[in-house]
Amino acid sequence: MTTTAPRGTGAVTPGRGDGGPAPRRAAIRARHLRTDRWWLQPLITVVVLLSFVVYSSFRAFQNAYYFAEPYISPFYSPCITTGCEGDTFPEFFTGPSFISPAIYILVIPLGLRATCYYYRKAYYRSFWLSPPACAVGEPHKRYTGESRPPLLIQNLHRYALYGALLFNVILTYDAILGFRDETGEWGHMGVGTLVLLANAALLWLYSLSCHSCRHIVGGRLNHFSKHPLRYKAWTQVSKLNASHAKFAWLSLFSVAIADAYVFLLATGTITDFRFF
Amino acid sequence: MTYAASFRVWRGDVTGGDLQDFTVDVNEGEVVLDVIHRLQATQAGDLAVRWNCKAGKCGSCSAEINGRPRLMCMTRMSTFGEGDTVTVTPLRTFPVIRDLVTDVSYNYDKAAQIPAFNPRPREADGSHRMQQVDVERSQEFRKCIECFLCQDTCHVIRDHEGNKGAFAGPRYLIRLAELDMHPLDVTDRRDAAQDDFGLGYCNITKCCSEVCPEGIHLTDNGIIPLKERVVDRRFDPLTWLGSKIGRRPKD
Ligand code: SF4
Ligand code: SF4
Ligand code: FES
Ligand code: FES
Numbered sequence: 001m002t003t004t005a006p007r008g009t010g011a012v013t014p015g016r017g018d019g020g021p022a023p024r025r026a027a028i029r030a031r032h033l034r035t036d037r038w039w040l041q042p043l044i045t046v047v048v049l050l051s052f053v054v055y056s057s058f059r060a061f062q063n064a065y066y067f068a069e070p071y072i073s074p075f076y077s078p079c080i081t082t083g084c085e086g087d088t089f090p091e092f093f094t095g096p097s098f099i100s101p102a103i104y105i106l107v108i109p110l111g112l113r114a115t116c117y118y119y120r121k122a123y124y125r126s127f128w129l130s131p132p133a134c135a136v137g138e139p140h141k142r143y144t145g146e147s148r149p150p151l152l153i154q155n156l157h158r159y160a161l162y163g164a165l166l167f168n169v170i171l172t173y174d175a176i177l178g179f180r181d182e183t184g185e186w187g188h189m190g191v192g193t194l195v196l197l198a199n200a201a202l203l204w205l206y207s208l209s210c211h212s213c214r215h216i217v218g219g220r221l222n223h224f225s226k227h228p229l230r231y232k233a234w235t236q237v238s239k240l241n242a243s244h245a246k247f248a249w250l251s252l253f254s255v256a257i258a259d260a261y262v263f264l265l266a267t268g269t270i271t272d273f274r275f276f
Numbered sequence: 277m278t279y280a281a282s283f284r285v286w287r288g289d290v291t292g293g294d295l296q297d298f299t300v301d302v303n304e305g306e307v308v309l310d311v312i313h314r315l316q317a318t319q320a321g322d323l324a325v326r327w328n329c330k331a332g333k334c335g336s337c338s339a340e341i342n343g344r345p346r347l348m349c350m351t352r353m354s355t356f357g358e359g360d361t362v363t364v365t366p367l368r369t370f371p372v373i374r375d376l377v378t379d380v381s382y383n384y385d386k387a388a389q390i391p392a393f394n395p396r397p398r399e400a401d402g403s404h405r406m407q408q409v410d411v412e413r414s415q416e417f418r419k420c421i422e423c424f425l426c427q428d429t430c431h432v433i434r435d436h437e438g439n440k441g442a443f444a445g446p447r448y449l450i451r452l453a454e455l456d457m458h459p460l461d462v463t464d465r466r467d468a469a470q471d472d473f474g475l476g477y478c479n480i481t482k483c484c485s486e487v488c489p490e491g492i493h494l495t496d497n498g499i500i501p502l503k504e505r506v507v508d509r510r511f512d513p514l515t516w517l518g519s520k521i522g523r524r525p526k527d
Contacts, residue, residue: 024290024371025437026378033343033363117480117500124479131431134483135343135368143436147476155503155511211496215504222459225407241496 031137038133042126049123052252059259063100068265068272070180071192074199074255075102078170088174108167111160113252117211118245120154158212165207172200181274190274192261199251199258206251209240277304279358283311286365287323289374295363296320302353308364309337309348312376324375332489335423339376340365345425345487367428380424386444390451391468395460410459416497417454419490420447426484426494432477443474446484450498456505466509469502478503 032038059066059075066073067085078089081101095104113119124130131138146154178193180186207213218234221227240247264270283298300315309327316323328334330349337348342356342363356362370378398404427445428434444452452469455461469475480503484494492498508515 024379025368026286026366026372027288027292027294028286028365028368033340033365035342035360035363120479121481125481130479131435131481131483134429134486135340135345135434138431138435140435143432143439143477145432145477145479147442147474151479152476152511155507158504158507158512211500212504215501219501220505220508222410222457223407224409231409 032133032135034133034136038136042129042132045122045126048249049126052256055256056259059263060102060106061100063102065263065266066102066259068192068262069182070177070184071196071262071265071272072174072177073259073262074171074174074196075259076100076105077174078105078167080104088177089170105167108160108163109255112157112164112207113248115154115157115160116248117157118248157210158216161207161210161212164203168200168203168207171196171203175200187276188274189276190272192265192272195258195261199254202247202251202254205240206244206247208237209244209247211241211244213237214241278302281311281353281356281358282361283315284361284363285312285315285320285323285376287320287375288372290372293372293375295365306353307349308339308341308346308351308353308362311353311362312348312364324373324377326377333421335421338367338423338425338428340367340428345429347423347425347489350489367424369428369430369434370424380427382440383422383424383427383445383447386448386473387451389444389472390448390455391463391465393455393458393461394463396462404460406459413497414454414458416492417450419492420450421490422447423489425487425489429483429487430478431481431483432474432479439474439477443477444472446478446494446499448473449475449478449502450492450494453498453502456502464509466502466506470506470510475499475502475506 056075059073066076067079067088069086072079072086072088076084079086079101080089080092081104082091082094083097084091084101095101125132129138130140130143146152175193175196178196179189181188214234214237217237218224218227218230221230221234224231224234265272278301280299281302283300284295285298287293287296298315298319300311300319302311307330309325309330312323312325316325325337325348327337327349329336332347332350335347338345339348340346341348341351343365345367348364353362364376366372366376367378367380370380370382373379395404424447427447430446432443433440433445449469452465452473452475455463456465456469478495478499480495480500482495484499485492485496488494509519510516
């Protein structure tokens with residue numbers, strides 16, 4: 001017969017908080033012993049995310065060059081004030097002229113990405129260094145993660161998703177408006193149309209592959225067999241979900257590229273190549 | 277093809293220890309555990325190391341190799357260059373007993389605290405029936421070999437000894453997810469996941485998924501779905517309302 005030590009005689013008494021006796025771990029001085037370039041990934045993340053933040057802030061505050069008939073920049077759509085260039089969306093109110101129309105709608109895409117499970121991983125690792133890479137010590141003395149405010153708010157991610165799905169409909173509509181020419185005549189198409197379409201498609205892929213979406217369409221069920229349609233939907237979303245990180249990056253780039261394209265058109269730097 | 281490899285192995289116990297250098301023969305096709313055994317047989321007869329199956333199935337030979345939590349029996353020597361020094365240390369997160377052997381009873385304590393499987397009553401003919409599609413998700417987590425590499429790498433306890441009381445670690449978060457998703461189980465563990473097992477401490481940085489030798493998607497398929505289930509119960513006013521007025525049966 002094998003005898004085992006009684007429960008609870010291990011090194012850690014469950015329920016113990018901070019402090020307490022020395023942990024009796026192996027004495028290894030180095031913060032980590034990794035020999036690979038573990039710092040590369042967080043470094044790239046910081047550079048790319050910071051560049052995007054700088055570029056998008058500049059464009060959002062610029063309040064100009066975001067519309068070039070028939071295209072509108074995704075940073076400014078839906079454009080809901082009377083100060084808007086172009087006429088792509090109902091104008092609901094007149095805001096102070098120093099506030100760019102992009103600011104009112106920023107909360108939805110920003111909220112989605114800031115609370116996205118993938119971006120959380122990316123910025124906790126690369127900006128907060130918690131941890132910078134696996135098995136590399138983090139610099140913080142204390143850590144409570146997402147167990148208390150303010151980070152408890154991450155749990156509202158699904159509401160940002162609902163808003164983003166609505167925005168996807170609007171941006172798809174914008175892309176369809178791209179099938180007109182400068183005079184509003186339908187049945188035309190240019191490079192800009194493709195740019196907006198690709199952007200809308202990537203945004204759909206990004207939000208449909210979302211973890212909350214996966215949960216809502218079927219993940220919350222315990223008996224798939226009783227809900228065959230939701231099971232099918234869950235299976236499809238699960239497939240997309242495996243590439244969520246990829247869609248997160250691709251859609252980030254496509255938004256910036258679509259905006260830059262409209263910017264270049266609006267400033268007259270380039271002209272839109274028209275297929276027909 | 278035999279060559280002489282440089283190894284650095286941590287040797288010591290609770291009172292202290294250090295990395296020791298060895299030069300040891302390595303043959304073609306060998307894994308790190310083979311080399312550790314050769315050290316034991318030829319140069320360091322009292323080197324303590326835990327192992328059983330040598331097939332990546334018992335979860336005993338967990339250690340850190342060049343700073344990364346891995347199974348020694350599943351780490352091929354061919355992944356290193358012949359000139360590389362291979363550093364082998366015990367799991368950092370748990371108290372050391374001697375050399376490469378650590379005391380992993382933290383994990384058994386946590387396992388014992390999880391509310392046990394509680395199936396609904398049997399059907400009239402005395403059987404428990406469930407559909408394969410319903411139980412499939414839980415089965416992914418049954419592949420776990422309890423090597424505790426995920427527990428070792430999780431920064432919540434690796435870097436913060438003080439969190440061990442409040443946080444059960446990824447292996448037990450997926451155990452909670454497994455039971456919560458199970459088609460027969462009727463216990464609601466969502467409050468316990470948040471309050472007693474520290475689900476909120478996990479910041480989904482996915483190191484557990486990176487090290488799991490069984491390739492279990494701990495974060496994507498276990499911890500995040502569990503977080504979403506907790507949101508249903510605790511943080512989403514709509515699902516909360518739905519459950520109050522009986523529009524949302526738990527199924
Ligand atoms: S994803 Fe969560 S549980 Fe897994 S290692 Fe990271 S913090 Fe720990
Ligand atoms: S989940 Fe994977 S890494 Fe964690 S104990 Fe089980 S097999 Fe090991
Ligand atoms: S958008 Fe990334 S998880 Fe929801
Ligand atoms: S000896 Fe069994 S997993 Fe390595």
